[in-house]
Amino acid sequence: MPTNLPNEILFNMPARLYSALKKTGLVLVIAMLGLAVGSCAMMLPERDVPARKIALKNHDGKQTIELNIEEYGKRGTPILLIHGFAGTTYSWHKIIPKLEKKHRVFVVDLKGFGHSDKPFDGHYSLYDQVDLINQLIDKLKLRNLTVVGHSMGGSVGMLLAIEETKTRQRRIKKLVVVEGPALDQENPSLVSVLSVPVLSPLMIAAGPPELISKIGSKMTHPRGYKTNREEVLRQAQQFYEPGGKYALLKTATSMISFDTSEVASSYRKMNLPTLLVWCDNDEIVPISVAERLNEILPNSRLQTLKGCAHAPQYLQPDELAKAIARFAN
Incomplete structure (x- = not known):
């Protein structure tokens, strides 16, 4: 048996x-x-990847939390890849080789996922993640950065872009949202x-x-x-x-309690060039969300991928990598 x-x-x-x-x-x-x-x-045996830990300040500003990152490529403008709910840096393994040829690629495990710290502190909201990614960008001294977020990572990217617009820091140059739940919809089951x-x-x-x-x-x-x-x-x-x-x-x-309507009003003020990438068969965040979001954002365009659902980085890695590279360039 x-x-x-x-x-x-x-x-x-x-x-x-x-x-x-x-x-x-x-x-x-x-x-x-x-x-x-x-x-x-x-x-499985550990993957042989160029990984290291970056020490950041946790929510209380006192304790240290370490995020796991992987770094690829030696030239070109930087790209930061942020995985979705229950994902890890491995989520991007099929597109990293296609991006690192002309870009410096940074891949991060969000707090609580992959090889990043997982403290029992209750602070796992999108805003907690945004705070840590903001620190990470500053610590790595990234500029002219293209942020790419998938699903929950796309929501993190949207919040980063809103904050970037308000503070006018000019660290982030472009944003790619891959099937991110950025508007009101039925919660994924x-x-x-x-x-x-x-x-x-x-x-x-x-x-x-x-x-x-x-x-x-x-x-x-x-x-x-x-x-x-x-x-x-x-x-x-x-x-x-x-x-x-x-x-x-x-x-x-924290994702269930997050109220997208509270931040949706800020989308119209986002002047960051934004690429929305959606699969035509996505049942978790339907393409109708992308269409509505594309109408709201002042500087966005929508690209649809065929034959995939909510994970194009697995089923359409070539098309997704091409879309990101063209946009980043």
Whole structure:
């Protein structure tokens, strides 16, 4: 009998059944099976990447928090890549080689994710992340910077751009938002379920990290997509670290409570050149959000990618990299 039966159930679940479970959030309940049946921790060797830790000030201004960054390329204008919810620097691994040829590329693990610190301090809001990224930009002395954010990272990028416009610091030159939830919409089912008190901590505690990662992969790719095992295992490793699951839950809760209407009025004042990149089949942040956002922003354009859902960096890496490089140049 396989020891990772829940994983196999999810890998082989019919698309129609998975879709029905996803709409109700019940797909996460499958994670409870992991407690009873067991799961093999399939750890992969560390990737050989140019990574280092950057010490920054935490929310209280006293304690130090370290963010993990990777640096690529030796010439050209800088690009900063910010992953989405439950992502890591690995989320960008397919497009980094295409960007580093003509750019200095900086890839960051947000607080609570990847190899960055995961303190039990409750401060995982978008504004907490923005504060740390602002410090990071200053510490690295980045100028003429193109910020690229995917999903939640796109929201972080939007808030950075608003602040940049207000302060007129002129560090950030351009912004690329890849399927970022920047306007009012129905909350993604995964985020909604993870924010439920009592139930969600129990499910996450019981669920093997691989299964948590696999659910996220299923939700961000088109129906019928065969889940990539290395992708799942790489993203799952962060949930084995102390504070990994805690950070996931706290981030989900903060995203639910974030009121986009409070910042939407500032979008019209954003004069930063902005590229919106959206997949035509995105069910998490529908393309209608991008169309509305494109109408509001004074200096933006929208590019649509075909044949992907909420993760073009995996399924359309060439097209996404080309779009970013052309815009950054």
